[in-house]
Amino acid sequence: MVVMSKGKFDYFVNGEKEKYEVVIGLEVHAQVLSNSKLFSGSSTKFGADPNKQVSLIDSAFPGMLPVINEECVKQAVRTGLGLNAKINNYSVFDRKNYFYADLPQGYQISQYKNPIVGEGKVLLDMPYGSKEIGIERLHLEQDAGKSIHDMDPSSTYVDLNRSGIALMEIVSKPDLRSPDEVNAYIKKLRTIMRYLGTCDGNMQEGSLRADVNVSVRKVGDKKLGTRCEIKNVNSIKFMQMAIEYEAYRQVELLEDGKEIDQETRLFDTKKNETRSMRSKEDAHDYRYFPDPDLLPLKLEQKLIDDLKKSLPELPDKKKERFIKEYGLNSYEANVLVSEKEISDYYEEVAKLSDKKLAATWMMGDLFAMLNDKSLNISTSPISAKNFAGLIQSIKSGEISGRIAKEVFEIMVESGDDPRKIIETKGMKQQSDPKELEKIINEILSKDKDKVNQYKAGKEKLFGFFVGQVMKLSGGKANPQLTNEILKKLLKG
Amino acid sequence: MSNITNQSLSEILESVKSKKISSLELTQAYIKNIENAKKLNAFVTTTFDQALENAKKFDNKPNNDLLLHGIPLAVKDLFCTENIKTTAGSNILNNFVPSYESTVTKNLWDSGAFLLGKLNCDEFAMGSSNETSFFGNVINPVGDQLVPGGSSGGSSSALAADLTPATIGTDTGGSIRQPASFTGTVGLKPTYGLCSRWGIVAFASSLDQAGPMTKTVSDCAIMLEAMSSFDEKDSTSINKKKETYSKNLKDNIKGMKIGIPKEYRVDNMPNDIDELWEKGKKILKDLGAELIDISLPHTKYALPTYYIVAPAEASSNLARYDGVRYGHRSQKGKDLIEMYENTRSEGFGDEVKRRILIGTYVLSSGYYDAYYLKAQKVRQLIKKDFDDNFTKVDAILTPSTPSSAFKIGEKTNNPVSMYLNDIFTVPVNLAGLPALSLPAGLDKQGYPLGLQLIGKALDEQKILNIGYAFEKNCGYKNEIKKWWS
Numbered sequence: 001m002v003v004m005s006k007g008k009f010d011y012f013v014n015g016e017k018e019k020y021e022v023v024i025g026l027e028v029h030a031q032v033l034s035n036s037k038l039f040s041g042s043s044t045k046f047g048a049d050p051n052k053q054v055s056l057i058d059s060a061f062p063g064m065l066p067v068i069n070e071e072c073v074k075q076a077v078r079t080g081l082g083l084n085a086k087i088n089n090y091s092v093f094d095r096k097n098y099f100y101a102d103l104p105q106g107y108q109i110s111q112y113k114n115p116i117v118g119e120g121k122v123l124l125d126m127p128y129g130s131k132e133i134g135i136e137r138l139h140l141e142q143d144a145g146k147s148i149h150d151m152d153p154s155s156t157y158v159d160l161n162r163s164g165i166a167l168m169e170i171v172s173k174p175d176l177r178s179p180d181e182v183n184a185y186i187k188k189l190r191t192i193m194r195y196l197g198t199c200d201g202n203m204q205e206g207s208l209r210a211d212v213n214v215s216v217r218k219v220g221d222k223k224l225g226t227r228c229e230i231k232n233v234n235s236i237k238f239m240q241m242a243i244e245y246e247a248y249r250q251v252e253l254l255e256d257g258k259e260i261d262q263e264t265r266l267f268d269t270k271k272n273e274t275r276s277m278r279s280k281e282d283a284h285d286y287r288y289f290p291d292p293d294l295l296p297l298k299l300e301q302k303l304i305d306d307l308k309k310s311l312p313e314l315p316d317k318k319k320e321r322f323i324k325e326y327g328l329n330s331y332e333a334n335v336l337v338s339e340k341e342i343s344d345y346y347e348e349v350a351k352l353s354d355k356k357l358a359a360t361w362m363m364g365d366l367f368a369m370l371n372d373k374s375l376n377i378s379t380s381p382i383s384a385k386n387f388a389g390l391i392q393s394i395k396s397g398e399i400s401g402r403i404a405k406e407v408f409e410i411m412v413e414s415g416d417d418p419r420k421i422i423e424t425k426g427m428k429q430q431s432d433p434k435e436l437e438k439i440i441n442e443i444l445s446k447d448k449d450k451v452n453q454y455k456a457g458k459e460k461l462f463g464f465f466v467g468q469v470m471k472l473s474g475g476k477a478n479p480q481l482t483n484e485i486l487k488k489l490l491k492g
Numbered sequence: 493m494s495n496i497t498n499q500s501l502s503e504i505l506e507s508v509k510s511k512k513i514s515s516l517e518l519t520q521a522y523i524k525n526i527e528n529a530k531k532l533n534a535f536v537t538t539t540f541d542q543a544l545e546n547a548k549k550f551d552n553k554p555n556n557d558l559l560l561h562g563i564p565l566a567v568k569d570l571f572c573t574e575n576i577k578t579t580a581g582s583n584i585l586n587n588f589v590p591s592y593e594s595t596v597t598k599n600l601w602d603s604g605a606f607l608l609g610k611l612n613c614d615e616f617a618m619g620s621s622n623e624t625s626f627f628g629n630v631i632n633p634v635g636d637q638l639v640p641g642g643s644s645g646g647s648s649s650a651l652a653a654d655l656t657p658a659t660i661g662t663d664t665g666g667s668i669r670q671p672a673s674f675t676g677t678v679g680l681k682p683t684y685g686l687c688s689r690w691g692i693v694a695f696a697s698s699l700d701q702a703g704p705m706t707k708t709v710s711d712c713a714i715m716l717e718a719m720s721s722f723d724e725k726d727s728t729s730i731n732k733k734k735e736t737y738s739k740n741l742k743d744n745i746k747g748m749k750i751g752i753p754k755e756y757r758v759d760n761m762p763n764d765i766d767e768l769w770e771k772g773k774k775i776l777k778d779l780g781a782e783l784i785d786i787s788l789p790h791t792k793y794a795l796p797t798y799y800i801v802a803p804a805e806a807s808s809n810l811a812r813y814d815g816v817r818y819g820h821r822s823q824k825g826k827d828l829i830e831m832y833e834n835t836r837s838e839g840f841g842d843e844v845k846r847r848i849l850i851g852t853y854v855l856s857s858g859y860y861d862a863y864y865l866k867a868q869k870v871r872q873l874i875k876k877d878f879d880d881n882f883t884k885v886d887a888i889l890t891p892s893t894p895s896s897a898f899k900i901g902e903k904t905n906n907p908v909s910m911y912l913n914d915i916f917t918v919p920v921n922l923a924g925l926p927a928l929s930l931p932a933g934l935d936k937q938g939y940p941l942g943l944q945l946i947g948k949a950l951d952e953q954k955i956l957n958i959g960y961a962f963e964k965n966c967g968y969k970n971e972i973k974k975w976w977s
Contacts, residue, residue, distance in 0.1 A: 056592060060812040062585065063572045063594060063691040065726050095808050097855070101828055106811020156828070158816065287855035289864060292697035292805050294727050 009128045011178030012219060013247050015255040020216045022247045023224060024176035028189060030168045030199040031143070031207040032075045038142050038166035039066030039109065046205045050148075050159035058164040060104035065293050068093075072166040073297065075198040076116050076140050077307050079168055082192045082314055083135050085120025087304050091139075093294045097287040102145035102158050110169075112288045115139035116297065122172075122192070123316055124184045125334055133185055134173030143167050162206075168199070174213065174224060179240035186210065186236050187338070191315050195340045209234050214246040216254065225250070226260040230274055233267050242267040246274050318343055326355040335363055341377045345384045352388035354395045361391055365408055381415050382408075390418040398422065399429050400479055431478040436469070436485050439477065443468045444489060454490060462486070497521050497654040501563070501711035504657050508554075508562045515554075515562030518657075519547040522564055522608060526655045528977035532631045534640075534650040536569045537577050538609035546606035558604030559718045559738075566656040568647050569610040570617055571597045571702070572691040576607065580693040581615040581625035581643075584813045584820045584839030594691025595726070596660065596702045596719045603718040608656055612646030615841045616810065617667055617695040619643050620913045623904055624843040631900070632675060633972045634939055638897040641671030647705050648675040652972055658706045658715050662692060664699045665798050666893075666917025669929035672705055673892035673942030676931040676970040678712045678959070679705045681917075683949045684924035685730035686716075688723030696805040697728075699798075699921040707970070709930070709959040713737035716952060732950070740953055743961040746780030750958075751885035755791035756916055758894055764935035765891045772889055772932055772943040775965050776958070784885055788877040793870045794919040799911060800854050800867035801922070806844075807851025813839060846907065875923040882948040887955050890916050892929040892942035920946055928955045931968045940970065 013020040037044060040057035057064045080087050092114040095107040117138035124131045145163035149156050170189065176182050190201035190208060201208050212233055215225035228246060233239045245267075250260050264283070265274040290296075313321070315337045322333040322343075336346045336359060349358045366387065370380060382390075390411065394404045399422055410421050422428055430436060443465060444451055454461040465486055469477050496504065496513055507513045523540050543564050550562040572578045572590040579585045593601070601607070614624040622630040622645025630645040632638035633653040640649040644661025648671030651659050661668040663681035672679025680703045687702040694700060704715030717737045723729040752773065757766070773783055815821035815835030822834030840848070854863035881888065894915055903910040920927040925946055932943040945962075947955035 059817055061590070061592075061818065062578070062580070062588070062693045062812070063590075063689070065690050067725060067727050097808055097811060099811065099814060099832055101814075101816050104812060104817060106814060107808055285857050287808070287852065287857075287860075289804060289808070289855055289860070292728075293694075 009126075009177070011180065013216060013251045015251045017255055019219045020247070020251050020254075021219050021221075022177060022243065023174045023215045023217060023227075024178075024182055024243060025174035025213040025227075026172045026176065026182065026185065027211040027213070028170040028172075028186070029209045029211075030079075030170060030189070030193060030201070032072045032140075032166035032168055033197060033199055034069060034071045034075060034166060036069055037164040038069055038072050038140065040164055042164065044165050048161055050157070050161060052161065054160040054163065058104065059160055060106070066109060066291070068294065068297065069166065072140060073116070073299070074303075074307060075166075076138060076168055077299065077304060078196045078311065079170075079193060079198045080117030080120065080138050081304075081308050081311055082196045082198070083117070083120035083122060083138065083170070085135055085138065086118035087299065088114065088116055088118055089299045089301065089304075090114060091116040091297045093140075093291045093297065094288045095291045098284050100144065100147075101156060102147045102160070102163065104145070104160065104163060108142050108144065109291055109294070110141035111139035114296075116299075122185065122188050124181060124188055125330075126181065126184060131181070133175045133181075136171040136173050138168055138170045141167050141169055174215070174227075179243050182212070182239055182243060183236050186239070188315075191338055195312055195314055203235055206234065210239060212239055212242060214243055214250070215260075216247055216250045226262050228260065228262065228274070229264045230267050231264055231277065238267055238269055241272055242274055245272065249274065312340075326350055326359070328356070328359055332359045332363065339377065345377050345380070348384035349388040349391065352385065353391035357395055358388065358391045362387075365405070369408075369412055381413075382411050383415070386411060386415070386417055393418055393422060397429060397431060397478060397480075399427060400475070403427050403429065403475055427476065429478045430473050430476045431481055433481060433485060436477060436481055437489070439469055439472050440465075440482070440485055440489055443472065451490065462490075465490070497525055497657070500708045501658040501706060501714060502708065504563065505561065505714070509556045515547040515550040515564075516544065518562065519543050519564045519608070522655060522657070525653070525977075526609065529653050529655055531636075531976040532633060532649050532653055532655075533628050534612055534630050534646045534653065534655060535566065535609045536579055536581070536612050536627050536646070539576055539607050540609075543606055543608045550604070550606075555604060559714060560600060560603040560605035563605040563657055564608040565600060565605045566608040566611050566647075566650050566659055567597055567600075568613050568644050568659070568661045570613055570662050570693045571660070572693065573597055573607060573610065576610065578610065578693065579627070580617070581613045581627060582839065582841070582844070583626040584836070585693070586626065586820055588819050590691070592691060595688035595721065595723045596692065599719050599721050600660070605718070611644075611650055611659065613661075614643035614645065614667075615844050616693065616806070617643040617662055617664055617700075618806070618843050618847055620666070620670060620910050621898070621900075621903065622646065622649075622671075623900065624841055626841060629900055631976075632897050633974075633976070634675060634897060636975060637899050638939070639674070639900050641674035641897065643667040644671050644679075644705065648672055648677060648679075651675065651677050651705050651707065652970065653974070653976070658704065658711050660702055660715065660719060661705050662695075662700055662702050663917075663921065664695050664701075664802060665921050666914040668703045668705055669892050669917050669927060669942070669944060670913060672929040673931070674897035674940065676940030676942075676968070676972070677705055677707060678709055678931065679703065679929045680712050680716060680952070680956075681920060681927050682716060682720060682952055683730070683926045684921075685728050686720045686926070686950070686952070688721060688726045688729050690723055690725040694809040696802040697809060698805060699802055701921070709928075709956055709963045710738060710741060712928070712959070713741050713956050716956075730950070735953060737953055737956055741960050742957050743964055745776070745958050745961045748781045748887070748958065749784050749885040750776050750781045751784050751786040751881055751888040753786050753788045753791065753888060753890060755788050756890040758915060761891075761894050762935065764896070764941065765894060768933050768941045768943065769889070769891050772962070775962055776889065779961050779965060781958075786881045786885060786888070788874075788881065788919070790870065790873045790877050791919055794874055794922055795911065795915055797867045797870045797874065798914070798918040798922060799850070800863050801871060803847040803851035804855050804864050805851070807848045807855065810840075810844070810848060815839070843907070871922045874919055878919075878923045878925060878946070878948070886947075887951075887958055888946040890944045890946065892916060892944040896935045896937065896939035896941050916944060925949055926952045926955060928959045930959050930962055930966075931970060932962075932966055933968060
């Protein structure tokens with residue numbers, strides 16, 4: 001783990017006696033983007049009516065057999081490659097046995113001893129420098145169905161649409177040290193997978209969920225503390241809250257001289273606290289064994305190599321290139337590569353206009369507007385081409401920054417080409433020196449008093465004159481030219 | 493015409509083709525036999541109306557190019573049949589009607605056959621005597637006190653009693669070969685992966701294999717040809733071209749090397765079995781085969797290995813019978829856990845429960861390495877024993893079972909003695925090999941005995957050929973008196 005010190009890392013829990021470090025590991029469950037489930041041909045589309053996307057295999061009818069979906073395997077390999085991880089040519093599907101109403105087979109097909117992807121790493125950009133988070137493994141497994149307990153006072157309903165959907169479980173090493181790092185890590189994973197097209201990362205729809213392992217230890221201690229696993233956290237905000245709560249709970253126990261039980265805990269989003277779900281003693285015995293219905297998964301090196309060759313440019317690489325090619329700073333590059341769609345939009349704009357100005361305007365006005373309207377870059381009312389047109393009009397001096405904001409507003413409403421807007425609304429900047437001189441002379445001759453005051457040394461009045469010019473020109477006077485001419489005429 | 497039903501499948505096919513008999517007449521003859529044989533309890537479900545319809549349909553538009561043209565067939569009730577109740581011999585599936593057809597039975601129907609009914613079997617194919625079925629034990633037509641073997645006991649009984657011209661069973665540890673041996677019929681367990689497992693109620697996935705049960709070796713070749721296929725829906729199915737076993741059947745086995753494993757002579761084995769084995773060796777030798785003494789040193793571990801691997805897989809495979817989606821659901825219980833407990837307590841019989849318990853135990857953390865993992869390693873050694881010897885021999889000859897059919901109730905209170913009946917058949921399942929049980933003679937009581945020919949993987953044609961030659965020269969004739977009708 002490399003921490004380059006830039007700023008200072010300062011997430012610690014201060015007990016009354018000691019100062020503690022929080023150690024966090026994540027098990028992220030990412031839904032594989034694929035048209036059909038891991039072992040059946042059922043659709044994976046979100047939002048269908050209950051039990052409408054369930055095959056005989058998903059509902060575990062007698063004599064039904066799983067057949068691996070090759071696309072899901074490829075997606076897992078792509079993700080592994082995106083995490084700079086070792087791809088295992090040999091992996092095994094195991095059965096994880098337990099009973100639950102929404103688990104039709106009575107076991108989940110997962111990978112236990114031999115996962116498809118081994119160790120890898122993810123790079124985080126933190127205010128105090130970049131930090132590498134180790135990936136322990138990635139394995140493929142089936143999702144379970146959904147039990148619905150609140151539809152009827154005495155019965156539980158089961159929806160099997162999710163049953164059998166492919167998940168990638170991505171297990172991190174215990175390298176995370178703060179809620180901020182967890183936030184950055186999840187976002188980075190999400191970005192990488194969205195770039196790869198292997199998971200849509202949609203947390204609201206449950207495409208990305210995580211179990212959080214939290215332990216604490218005195219600052220300087222090398223040995224890891226006893227960890228608790230927090231289940232059922234499905235947003236970054238809740239994850240962060242759960243970690244905070246859990247860290248403080250554990251520190252309190254330690255300070256009181258008590259031991260921490262290794263257990264599974266649930267995060268209660270209403271009370272903002274974690275509570276015990278089951279202790280280590282009550283832990284399920286899952287009786288893992290290799291699924292005899294499936295042969296071990298053997299991947300040819302050529303398949304892995306081919307997938308590697310076909311990978312898109314990933315965010316870390318793209319960031320480097322943006323800095324080099326477009327002269328952006330690290331912060332700008334980071335923001336603009338955070339989503340593939342944003343980076344694509346930026347590149348299109350940058351190709352047609354000023355690269356730096358485009359970045360500034362995108363990250364300022366454009367993002368503010370999208371945020372305001374709850375839109376994203378793909379649903380932006382302003383196309384990249386039109387946005388580039390606006391940037392070019394500013395850069396060439398055709399319109400001023402102030403007018404540009406007005407044009408921008410009209411573009412948001414109409415989606416029109418900025419040049420057309422500037423043309424039809426007569427918003428072009430007044431850059432003809434003769435015309436400007438005429439306006440300025442008119443103002444100066446009207447306000448002789450102020451001219452005299454200025455000449456007597458009250459230089460603050462310069463701004464007043466500029467304002468007058470803008471007012472008379474309807475805001476279209478070229479500010480730079482106005483300044484020059486005004487200075488010249490006031491001297492005379 | 494009255495004795496059409498005691499002919500072989502091959503003869504019947506010829507009669508149908510030459511229009512000596514119509515498919516309808518044939519079907520009616522079997523229905524009559526079945527109705528007269530209720531005492532045997534071989535059937536769980538009959539589909540007479542549907543069979544008669546199908547027979548008429550065939551007669552109206554006969555297609556004699558098909559392998560099983562116009563043939564009514566009863567099948568083990570472990571094969572899922574579309575819109576026909578499929579019970580696996582269990583109370584938990586007492587009311588289960590699949591909406592789908594197993595690949596193997598579909599292959600039969602695509603070959604011109606049609607369903608006559610579903611045959612009784614041990615519950616979830618767990619048993620060696622057909623006494624664990626929820627639908628009661630089946631009686632061996634050989635004698636009214638005898639078990640027909642198991643788990644395909646309904647199949648063996650129905651076949652030997654002329655209630656179906658041929659049938660299919662499944663064999664996880666001997667469930668085709670042992671009942672065949674007990675009833676004087678031919679049974680083949682194909683190479684693992686030759687017949688699709690899709691749509692067969694699973695017992696132990698890495699061992700289960702469907703296969704034919706017939707009156708003659710030629711019939712066996714025809715049935716295997718019809719039922720086997722590569723199936724994309726079964727990941728363990730072998731992707732290979734379909735073979736024409738019946739056309740390629742040859743009785744010349746001159747120069748073939750037959751292995752005789754010394755480990756298949758067990759303590760307390762009746763002399764009859766030894767004599768039968770000697771007789772078998774002599775027949776093959778007289779036909780020009782060379783007998784070679786071989787050793788399969790890990791044979792003695794096969795049974796304990798099997799009784800770890802099979803229950804382990806079964807404990808997991810049977811987890812799906814939980815009362816939530818189909819099958820029996822107990823009305824008792826105040827929450828999900830109690831519903832599970834009551835459903836499974838009421839739904840499963842004792843033998844199934846015993847194996848679920850054993851399987852759950854051997855997979856438990858702390859025991860997994862000592863039992864399941866060890867068993868898997870031994871399984872590899874057993875497989876290697878065979879692999880090593882198949883570089884030297886073409887096939888291996890052994891007895892099929894250590895005894896002839898035993899009496900109903902004789903072993904029900906002693907599971908281990910029951911399990912010992914599979915001692916010669918389980919090594920083959922553990923190794924995934926094909927093996928053919930051939931009727932070879934009678935013991936002193938006049939009960940049939942079988943010999944087993946084991947081949948190397950995908951060598952079905954060879955063991956069928958050896959069996960074909962053996963059958964012609966053995967002089968065995970199954971003369972069962974129809975005491976039940």
